[in-house]
Amino acid sequence: MNDAPPKTPSTIVKVLQFLGTAMVCLTILGVSVAAIIVINQTEPKAQQIEATRKSAAIVETVTVEKGTYSPTLVVLGTVQAAQEITLSPRVSGQVTSISPKFVPGGMVKKDDFLLQIDPADFENTISVRESELQQAMASLEIERGRQSLAKKELALLEGTIDEANRALVLREPQVESIQAEVNAAQAAIERARLDLTRTSIAAPFDSQILNRRVNVGSQVSPGADLARLVGIDEYWIMASVPVRSLKWIQFPEQDGRSSLVTLRDPDTWPSGVERYASVSRMIGSLDQQTRLARVLIVVADPLALKSDVPPLILDTLIETHIEGRPIEDVVRLKREYVHNRDTVWVMKDNKLEIREASVVFRDATYAYIDEGLESGDEVVITTLATVATGIGLKKIDSSTAPQSEEARD
Structure with a gap:
């Protein structure tokens, strides 16, 4: 007879453990669901009410x-010289003297003496040219005497000389040739005298000496760099302005008046100190690096020689306040x-x-x-x-x- 084998005690224990675990899990789940339901039913509900301010x-x-x-355009500008030259001699020679004013930073007026080139060679040249002129004039007098004799001889031979040979008989070509020599000698004297005046070099305009590259004893020649001079009557400020802002600036050529410009340099000048200038014209090209338009501003008396405002320094950046067109x-x-x-x-x-x-x-x-x-x-x-x-x-x-x-x- 085939009877089923009886269950072992270990199998029964496992079944009971599984049933116990399942009962605990179901109990926890039931309690959690019940708690959620209770919380939802008892949660307070927010009620919207109209709130009004108690104070303003x-x-x-x-x-x-x-x-x-009038709006004001504030841009930066660079100070530049309106007049600037490199001083060079027009004759060669040795520098024999220099003016005490001819130093870096020195101020000179137009036609003020700056330096002297040795004039001895040029004075000697004038003497030589004058001698050549005297010789040419003596030759001219001799030839005119010969021409006078030729006129008397021609009078005796009247009717026998044709017009083609008449000028030769009267020695007219010889007289004209010697006259040309006299003219050339006179021109040579004028040139020598002009070179002599050029040995004394003077200031071409009211200016300031920025640097000097020559001293007493220096040998100079035409084209040599003697010094750098800048005019002191006015300076320029090259201001960079956005292209869209140009329409607000007044230019004298277009509007009949120019925009007033206020200059400020808070890093260098005392607090509240200002200088004034005016817009002159617009430069007809953009700055290649910034792509901004360039406006030329003119400043009179830049070194403040006639006032007590601070002087301008070349190549510095300065704050420019340009008064715009009235709106x-x-x-x-x-x-x-x-x-x-x-x-x-x-x-x-x-x-x-x-x-x-x-x-x-x-x-x-x-x-x-x-x-x-x-x-x-x-x-x-x-x-x-x-x-x-x-x-x-x-x-x-x-x-x-x-x-x-x-x-x-």
């Missing part, structure tokens, strides 16, 4: 007015009061209005607005923590301390 934001405002304003019927507002997307905050009836503004031009300090603001509008200049149309505002007064953020409840 305390702000500071500025009242704007429409008018005609009519606009509001001028500081740039920081124009916010994102060209909006301005306006206080009207103690509430905030956010207006879109049409900005015609921006300079370094101001924005010029032709639409969006009118005369009498009060622009909010206080920084607000909350910006929304219609929020309540309160204008600051003497009894309220200034705040940079809106008042909180």
Whole structure:
């Protein structure tokens, strides 16, 4: 008889362990589901209520007015000499003397003596040329005497000499040849005298000596570099301006007047010190490196010889404030009061209005607005923590301390 073998005790234990584990898991799962249901049923529900401000934001405002304003273009410029030459001699020789003013940094007037080249050779040349002239003139007198005798002989032979030979008989070619020698001798004397005057070198214009490359005893010749001179009547400033800003600058050739320029050098000059200049013309090409337009500014009396302002130094960078063409019927507002997307905050009836503004031009300090603001509008200049149309505002007064953020409840 085939009976099934009885289960061993180890198998029974395993079955009981599995059943126990399953019961525990089901119990935990049931308790978790029940807890979630209870939490969801007892969770408080948020109710939306209408909140109103208990106090208005305390702000500071500025009242704007429409008018005609001139923008200011602030750019950098390089100081350059308006007149600059390399001084060279026109004759050769040895330098025998030099003026005490002929030193680097020295100031000289037009026709002031600078240096002397040894004139001895040129004086000797004049003596030689004068002797040649005297000899040529003596020859001319002799030939004229011969011509006088020829005229008497021709009178005796009247009618026997044809016109073709008449000039030869009267020695006219000989006289003309010697006359040419006299003229050449006179020209040689003039040239020698001119060379003698060129041994004394003078300043060609009112100038400052930047450097000197010659001393007493130096041997010089035409084309040699004696010194570098710059004119002191005016300097130029070459300013780089964005091409889009050229339309706001006034040029004398186009507009009949030039834009006023204020010069500042905060790193070198005392605080508040300014110099003034004027726009002369626009250079007809862009700077190859910066691709900016170049504007020529003229500064009179650059070394301040007639005033007590600081002198200009060549090749330095200087801050130029160019007064632009006047813009009519606009509001001028500081740039920081124009916010994102060209909006301005306006206080009207103690509430905030956010207006879109049409900005015609921006300079370094101001924005010029032709639409969006009118005369009498009060622009909010206080920084607000909350910006929304219609929020309540309160204008600051003497009894309220200034705040940079809106008042909180």
